[in-house]
Amino acid sequence: MALIVQKYGGTSVGDPQRILHVAEKVAAQRARGDRVVVVVSAMSGETDRLLALARSIAPRPDPRELDVLLATGEQVTIALLSLALDRIGCPARSYTGAQVQILTDSAFNKARIRGVDVERLRGDLEAGRVVVVAGFQGVDGDGRITTLGRGGSDTTAVAVAAALKADECQIYTDVDGVYTTDPRVVPQARRLQRITFEEMLEMASLGSKVLQIRSVEFAGKYNVPLRVLSTFQDGEGTLITYEDPDMEEVQISGIAFSRDEAKLTIVGVPDEPGVAYRILGPIGEANIEVDMIVQNVGADGTTDFTFTVHRNEYERALELLQRVAADLRARDVSGDPHIVKISLVGVGMRSHAGIASRMFQTLAREGINIRMISTSEIKISVVVDEKYLELGVRALHEAFELDREPAAGAG
Ligand code: ASP
Numbered sequence: 365m366a367l368i369v370q371k372y373g374g375t376s377v378g379d380p381q382r383i384l385h386v387a388e389k390v391a392a393q394r395a396r397g398d399r400v401v402v403v404v405s406a407m408s409g410e411t412d413r414l415l416a417l418a419r420s421i422a423p424r425p426d427p428r429e430l431d432v433l434l435a436t437g438e439q440v441t442i443a444l445l446s447l448a449l450d451r452i453g454c455p456a457r458s459y460t461g462a463q464v465q466i467l468t469d470s471a472f473n474k475a476r477i478r479g480v481d482v483e484r485l486r487g488d489l490e491a492g493r494v495v496v497v498a499g500f501q502g503v504d505g506d507g508r509i510t511t512l513g514r515g516g517s518d519t520t521a522v523a524v525a526a527a528l529k530a531d532e533c534q535i536y537t538d539v540d541g542v543y544t545t546d547p548r549v550v551p552q553a554r555r556l557q558r559i560t561f562e563e564m565l566e567m568a569s570l571g572s573k574v575l576q577i578r579s580v581e582f583a584g585k586y587n588v589p590l591r592v593l594s595t596f597q598d599g600e601g602t603l604i605t606y607e608d609p610d611m612e613e614v615q616i617s618g619i620a621f622s623r624d625e626a627k628l629t630i631v632g633v634p635d636e637p638g639v640a641y642r643i644l645g646p647i648g649e650a651n652i653e654v655d656m657i658v659q660n661v662g663a664d665g666t667t668d669f670t671f672t673v674h675r676n677e678y679e680r681a682l683e684l685l686q687r688v689a690a691d692l693r694a695r696d697v698s699g700d701p702h703i704v705k706i707s708l709v710g711v712g713m714r715s716h717a718g719i720a721s722r723m724f725q726t727l728a729r730e731g732i733n734i735r736m737i738s739t740s741e742i743k744i745s746v747v748v749d750e751k752y753l754e755l756g757v758r759a760l761h762e763a764f765e766l767d768r769e770p771a772a773g774a775g
């Protein structure tokens with residue numbers, strides 16, 4: 365008998381028909397003898413609708429009241445799913461975040477979970493009932509309702525699974541797993557049977573938006589096996605777990621990319637202590653996140669400094685940089701909001717030389733100019749012009765044979 369936490373996203377509970385379908389799946393799992401906790405999101409579009417409603421009354425709604433409003437989306441689905449389970453003869457009980465006692469800090473709209481009290485849930489599970497928990501919401505130490513940030517139901521599911529020491533946390537969604545890359549760009553992309561937490565974090569943060577990043581961090585920290593599967597299609601999905609020795613055979617697990625990048629360069633600044641700080645200090649103070657950074661010393665002893673930011677922040681970053689440039693008497697400031705980042709991700713990279721050169725060779729063969737490069741233990745990223753994104757990702761997918769199932773025992 366296993367203890368399984370299943371999470372169903374907004375599309376999976378998007379209408380009454382779908383809620384009944386989810387109920388069938390949950391009941392089937394229980395009929396296998398497992399104990400089941402279900403975490404649900406609001407019906408698709410509902411959180412956006414509630415947000416718009418709040419903004420139609422107050423352009424900048426009070427965060428506390430906004431959370432009271434947003435939390436209603438998930439309260440609807442826990443009740444409807446429990447009704448659906450009852451209807452098919454599967455005893456169930458619904459819980460809001462406050463009823464469970466999903467304790468969070470008081471950062472409304474982006475609260476962090478501090479603890480989950482599982483006592484009541486255990487009682488229900490022992491009595492043979494399915495427990496249905498509202499995702500995305502919690503309660504702070506003063507009893508105020510909080511929400512966990514967009515996509516937060518994934519994190520609720522992992523937190524509940526960790527607290528119950530569940531055997532697996534299954535995230536049901538509208539895709540059937542994690543792919544080697546986005547199948548819309550590379551039709552030959554292959555579903556991965558497994559991937560490590562570390563790799564998944566890179567894939568997710570680089571734009572393969574299957575799971576809320578925080579839920580993956582949480583799962584890695586508490587060692588909760590996570591599985592991503594489709595609500596609408598049977599299959600094994602993708603297991604996200606710890607690295608196992610066999611996985612070393614696989615060098616590259618996937619290719620992530622991000623279209624929302626922009627780069628900025630300040631040219632001809634003095635090459636002396638404190639310059640990097642003077643350039644990036646104001647950017648950090650403005651809460652603009654910097655991703656890649658490259659600094660080069662030119663022949664004349666001055667420095668060129670290039671960094672990337674999210675495309676949404678480009679205008680603001682450019683303005684700040686122009687101010688710094690005047691202070692530092694820089695020769696020039698330039699920028700390009702039409703760049704993208706492509707990254708090879710794989711824990712196997714650690715023990716294999718030559719991956720980077722194969723990557724660069726592949727891009728060269730396609731005539732793609734690399735504008736920036738950065739590497740970490742399990743990732744190599746390049747920045748290229750936007751127009752080369754599809755070509756680059758396809759060429760790399762082919763060069764690293766990601767469409768082929770790795771040899772037996774290797775992933
Ligand atoms: N309903 C919330 C959202 O749309 C939480 C979630 O779906 O995970 O962001």
Ligand code: MG
Nearest residue numbers: 373374405515
């Ligand atoms: Mg979601």
